Amino acid sequence: MVLILEERKLYPQTKALLEASDEDRIYEIKSEHFIPHYRVQKVLQEMDDLMNHPPTHRMPNRLLLGKTNNGKSMAVLKFLKANPPEINPDGEAVIVPVLYVLMPAVPKERAFYLKILETLGTKHKTYAPTTDLGSLARRALSVIGLRLLIIDEIHNVLGGNSSERKEILRIIREMCNELKVPIFGCGTPDALSAIAIDDQLANRFVPIALPNWKPNNETRALLNSIEMFLPLKKASGLSQPDILKKILSLSEGTIGEIIALVRLAAIDAIKKKTEQITLSSLEEIDYVPPSIRREQAERLLGINKKKRKG
Numbered sequence: 073m074v075l076i077l078e079e080r081k082l083y084p085q086t087k088a089l090l091e092a093s094d095e096d097r098i099y100e101i102k103s104e105h106f107i108p109h110y111r112v113q114k115v116l117q118e119m120d121d122l123m124n125h126p127p128t129h130r131m132p133n134r135l136l137l138g139k140t141n142n143g144k145s146m147a148v149l150k151f152l153k154a155n156p157p158e159i160n161p162d163g164e165a166v167i168v169p170v171l172y173v174l175m176p177a178v179p180k181e182r183a184f185y186l187k188i189l190e191t192l193g194t195k196h197k198t199y200a201p202t203t204d205l206g207s208l209a210r211r212a213l214s215v216i217g218l219r220l221l222i223i224d225e226i227h228n229v230l231g232g233n234s235s236e237r238k239e240i241l242r243i244i245r246e247m248c249n250e251l252k253v254p255i256f257g258c259g260t261p262d263a264l265s266a267i268a269i270d271d272q273l274a275n276r277f278v279p280i281a282l283p284n285w286k287p288n289n290e291t292r293a294l295l296n297s298i299e300m301f302l303p304l305k306k307a308s309g310l311s312q313p314d315i316l317k318k319i320l321s322l323s324e325g326t327i328g329e330i331i332a333l334v335r336l337a338a339i340d341a342i343k344k345k346t347e348q349i350t351l352s353s354l355e356e357i358d359y360v361p362p363s364i365r366r367e368q369a370e371r372l373l374g375i376n377k378k379k380r381k382g
Contacts, residue, residue: 152172185205284325292311
């Protein structure tokens with residue numbers, strides 16, 4: 073298949089870079105870009121619908137599930153940028169329509185309250201009793217005009233013992249009831265098991281899955297969108313069947329790895345003056361699939377453990 077420059081679709085800012093220096097183009101490729109695609113737009117719409125939901129006795133919640141590096145953070149960051157805190161000169165606190173909080177690695181009640189207070193920048197005594205920290209966190213959340221609470225790494229709930237798991241989920245349920253604010257949880261597929269510990273809470277969370285990418289029209293559209301950001305002087309045709317399959321094979325189907333692989337191949341194309349990503353160039357670049365990287369790390373850890381035992 074022959075691709076010519078006139079058939080290419082590039083974003084205006086990308087097209088403007090075609091005559092820039094190699095260094096500037098490589099810098100642009102390494103820079104962070106929001107890649108629009110159907111999945112992320114759907115997630116953003118779900119978040120927007122939640123944020124604009126009227127207060128009710130039983131607020132709706134969502135649970136975004138996906139493997140690491142498969143687009144959860146991309147969607148959340150985009151939404152946070154679109155809904156930043158606002159100055160509120162007439163109120164007692166800034167307006168924070170969307171609050172992002174990480175679930176502590178060990179899901180203790182105290183640690184969760186501290187995460188909220190630290191995220192909001194609320195003055196507090198670190199060694200205050202847990203009940204006082206809880207009251208302060210609830211008070212802080214009630215005066216910021218909160219409309220959506222995002223809890224990331226919610227699968228960390230499983231890191232606690234039985235009583236800690238039940239307690240942290242009870243707190244989340246009570247916050248949802250008291251504040252009349254929907255919750256958008258994010259995590260690995262294990263998050264579904266974490267939420268299921270609390271029957272009342274589980275019934276309120278509708279799961280949204282982000283599965284690995286497959287060789288289909290959705291992935292073709294994604295690769296076409298990614299290519300529109302690449303300031304290469306020749307078209308690559310990333311959505312061609314053979315190149316698409318190679319990208320999915322190497323990246324193992326997560327969007328973070330797909331972008332990392334294409335970025336590496338594009339930089340290699342500039343450095344080698346080929347100005348194009350091809351099937352052969354994908355095979356030649358120094359890219360190690362994530363599963364092999366994990367195996368290499370595990371082997372190194374095993375060697376280190378043996379050394380320490382000796």
